[in-house]
Amino acid sequence: MRGAEENTNSDSSLGLGVFLIVLASVALVLSRGVKVLGFAQEGDPGSKAFPVALAGLLMIAGLGEMVRWVTAWRRNDARGGKLPDLKHAGTRRLLALLLSMGAYVFLLGPLGFASATLLFCVPWMWALGLHWRGSIGLTVGLVVLIEVLFAGVFQVRLPEGTTVLAIDRFMINL
């Protein structure tokens, strides 16, 4: 339906417009603190000019998106710019993914690659449809593959985990 399409377009414009305006505003504010080293050369517009110009263009683009949204909203007499529906399963899964990925990256330091990866992968593989045994098996296989390939063959120092190292040292000192 045409109205539905325009409503979808107005949803897109609002979120995008807000994002662009916020991004441009942050860039403009932070640009004020940019310090130039030494004396500026004649003709050089300076280190602030380029980001400020880009921020200005993004601000215009963002305002343009907002105008498009208002126009579509008035035409459709419908509310645009819905916030993500937290009752929607996909939105909840996405939020869960973002939080768990953040936790995974955070835990790489204390727990190390193998433990953090097990904690992240097993629940997610299970949540995405695998049997729990398959999840554990595949995750262990994945960790072993990466350890062999990256740490063994390519000499990448994967995070070892400060907690694991501390426990190791403690055990050695016992």
Next chain:
Amino acid sequence: MLHPGVLLPWIAGMVFGVFVGATPGLTATMAVALIVPVSYRLDEPIAGLAMIIGVSFTAIFSGDIPATHLRIPGTPASAAATLDGHEMARNGRAEFALRLDLFCSAIGGVVGVLALMLVAPQLAKFALKFSDFEYFWLGICGLCISAAVSQTGIRRGMIAVEVGMLLSTVGTDAQGAVRFTFGNMDLYNGIELIPAMIGLFGISEVMRYVAGNRQTIESESSGRAKKRREADKALPTLWRHKWTALKSALLGTVIGALPGAGADVAAWGAYGVAQKSSKNGRRFGKGVEEGVIAPTSANNAAVGGAWIPALVFGVPGDAVTAIVLGAFMVYEIVPGPQIFERSGEQVRAIFQIALVTQFLLLGAGWAGIKLFGQILKLPRGAVMVAVTVFSVVGAYAMRDNVFDIWVMFAFGVLGFFLESKRIPLAPLILGLILGPLIEESLRDGLTKEGGSLAPFFTRPICLALILSLVGAFAAGPAIRKWGGGAQRDSR
């Protein structure tokens, strides 16, 4: 070059490219972004180069495999191959279609690389006439072409470009001013490109999978076994349509060489031209051989074509080439007009590797066609989780720095958000890469001329580039309409 220390990683890279390219949802860009950190760890630089080059060609071809079987292009460059390839699969001719595809991809790749070998050195001599003023407009042209041909429209393409360019200002500029680092030492050299790309193309795809409909991937191919005799007719069929293959490969090379265009634009362009010039034009989209030959020749040819402006000017033709270019620079192969003088031996090695890769592609692609059935059996969720872990390791492996993983994560969220608003990512990547070139060229040019903008608008090459910019904006809607029209006509 044929030493096991080089050959094994080369083939391993191609196998990886087949796996990633053939898995729906995983892209050629992702394949290259993930393999780059691995390639740096090899003892021989040439082995690393071979790995990267092997992946970039193989992933483009192998995206045609799920396009044919499942009507799901493995990479954007394979979208045009979906139309007739899948119809042939539905009629039990999948293996014939894929063999035809494989030979065309190899031919396209050879044409693209030969064009690169012949044209690039000549273009380098011409490029010596380029100064800051020309580089400024060249960078702007590349970005604008990329925005103009994006499928979601010029407006959204330009937004992507501007966001990418703004992000490129993070870090220390050429005059030593520190911008937008929030006091974080890890940002002083700017945003690391590889983790950003892994996030944009890898993590955002995982997020889309988790948030979206989890459709079961089932083959729509006919259950009837394909006859070996029909599949063996791929070469004679290709010979019958040899001029279509050659024409498409040349067109693909030219389009690929346009800064900002890429293999997907090349594939659609070739499909549209083949449809309009064929006497079977009305049957395109219903399983016509030319409908497979044209786009598959063009998309692999575009890879070689894209390296022409990339090596000579440092202006990549698409996101895949952008990553490859970044990787080359770590190997101290600095793009520019003097690349042939400064890194002549390495450039010659790149040319040779690229050419030999087309022949190795026949073997790797053949294996990919046979093994695709196994890939289909892997649960999609498990693949996505594995992609996440590989992305984390790939981002970390660049500098053994956890901060790069956070960068990857942030760009993954950014990529997911922008694509949900139909903002294309390829122009954003190009903005991230070309932003510093454009800013430095502008500032250096203004400094040389005491602040005057006149040389930017009066030098002959600058005027030519400005005209091509206008042409790109005019032609962009036509190219989009062309590709969209070819798609509509075939339904």
